[in-house]
Amino acid sequence: MNLTLHLTDNCNLDCSYCIREKCPKDMSEEVLLKACDLAFAQGIQAGLCFFGGEPLLKKDLIYKALDYCEKKSAETGIRFESKMTTNGTLLDEEFLERARDAKMGIGLSFDGKAQDICRVFANGSPTSAVVEEKAKLLLKYLPDSVALATIAPQAVPYYFESIKYLHDLGFRKVSFVIAYGHKVNWTDEDLDLLRTELEKTAEYLKELFIKNERFYMSAINAKISDCIKGKNNAERCHLGVRQMPVTPDGSLYPCTSFIGDKAYLLGDVFNGINNEKVIEMAKRAATPETCLECDLVKRCTNSCGCANRMNTGDENKVSPLQCTYERMLIEISDNLGEELYQIDPVRFAKFYS
Amino acid sequence: MKVTPAKDYRKPLYAVGVAAAVLALATTGCTDPKPKPGIDYAGDIQMVSETTEESVMELITDGIVSSN
Numbered sequence A: 001m002n003l004t005l006h007l008t009d010n011c012n013l014d015c016s017y018c019i020r021e022k023c024p025k026d027m028s029e030e031v032l033l034k035a036c037d038l039a040f041a042q043g044i045q046a047g048l049c050f051f052g053g054e055p056l057l058k059k060d061l062i063y064k065a066l067d068y069c070e071k072k073s074a075e076t077g078i079r080f081e082s083k084m085t086t087n088g089t090l091l092d093e094e095f096l097e098r099a100r101d102a103k104m105g106i107g108l109s110f111d112g113k114a115q116d117i118c119r120v121f122a123n124g125s126p127t128s129a130v131v132e133e134k135a136k137l138l139l140k141y142l143p144d145s146v147a148l149a150t151i152a153p154q155a156v157p158y159y160f161e162s163i164k165y166l167h168d169l170g171f172r173k174v175s176f177v178i179a180y181g182h183k184v185n186w187t188d189e190d191l192d193l194l195r196t197e198l199e200k201t202a203e204y205l206k207e208l209f210i211k212n213e214r215f216y217m218s219a220i221n222a223k224i225s226d227c228i229k230g231k232n233n234a235e236r237c238h239l240g241v242r243q244m245p246v247t248p249d250g251s252l253y254p255c256t257s258f259i260g261d262k263a264y265l266l267g268d269v270f271n272g273i274n275n276e277k278v279i280e281m282a283k284r285a286a287t288p289e290t291c292l293e294c295d296l297v298k299r300c301t302n303s304c305g306c307a308n309r310m311n312t313g314d315e316n317k318v319s320p321l322q323c324t325y326e327r328m329l330i331e332i333s334d335n336l337g338e339e340l341y342q343i344d345p346v347r348f349a350k351f352y353s
Numbered sequence B: 001m002k003v004t005p006a007k008d009y010r011k012p013l014y015a016v017g018v019a020a021a022v023l024a025l026a027t028t029g030c031t032d033p034k035p036k037p038g039i040d041y042a043g044d045i046q047m048v049s050e051t052t053e054e055s056v057m058e059l060i061t062d063g064i065v066s067s068n
């Protein structure tokens, strides 16, 4: 099974949109190894995503987990895969060599040209210069790494510029999501500007397509390819079944925004998963009532319990922000898809299906 | 900003066209019909997961805007 390991609740950055409480709580080696065992105990593959806080504050635990899981994979024949989401400031050559050996996927949280607006060190100083250097180092070792940008309202004017900057830096894959939760306040004006920025992005993707250059921009590319495939992983909430977070003390929850809410505790790494509770939770997940009659219901992320809970306080209630963003994104993606299909249907099929 | 259900949506032509072409390839055995389940990057509402080298990454929703 897949687990997200919160190796520590501590972080060396103080990002304005972060909703996690920072505290010096680290995962013990005992919890770590039990979590690894759990990942191997169920399913056809074992997956770990190292997360935090900032996971690189606990490099020792990452090395231990990799050694342990690689050995276990060799013994059991179960495939092992690892990823990490990091702010990048603590990356170094020694770590990257080990990560490369382990074929680890690294997602670098990097807001591009908007980096210093929201992502600052704990003492308030800017992070962009440091992270830019670390990004270059990361791409030298792992060129398939992904840049993960979180766009808060203040960062919207830099949206397209940031995509271009990250691409110029060498990223071939970027994931841009909008910031949700109580720390951000979106207005209609922000969303109008976001539309303009998304349109510029679509135009850029078209230019690259004409030049036969592959570049993956998650928000738009995924909407197009999911539409072609007739599937949408976000159609149904995966609460607790797709990738469970493990807290530093070993507790299991359905998804990150539910951490700490005892009503959603799904077990722990010592006693295993409470399957009855997982089933009960899955049964409770429903398409929001407001969406039942919508033609886009199968293309939209309306059922994400995590986003819904963050935005509306109710896992089955979608927010106006998410609805507006989803409609805009689908429209812009489809317009781009139609254009590219007209330009070169064969290349389009190769790039997007 | 309001929750506004969309009406009169029609499946885009690109999706109809490419889906038919992909189906033709699948019946000749040229595509991998069962992508493997992968681990995803934690930390974003909308995330990426790679299935094969060529694969287009999936849109999935896991985790939240959080510490990273």
Ligand code: SF4
Residues within 6 Å of the ligand: A290, A291, A294, A295, A296, A297, A298, A300, A301, A302, A318, A322, A323, A324, A326, A327, B003, B004, B005, B006
């Ligand atoms: S576009 Fe809006 S109304 Fe339609 S499914 Fe998505 S959130 Fe619901």
Ligand code: SF4
Residues within 6 Å of the ligand: A234, A236, A237, A238, A239, A240, A242, A254, A255, A256, A303, A304, A305, A306, A307, B045, B060, B061, B062, B063
């Ligand atoms: S709450 Fe959202 S992010 Fe969490 S598992 Fe469900 S769909 Fe995924």
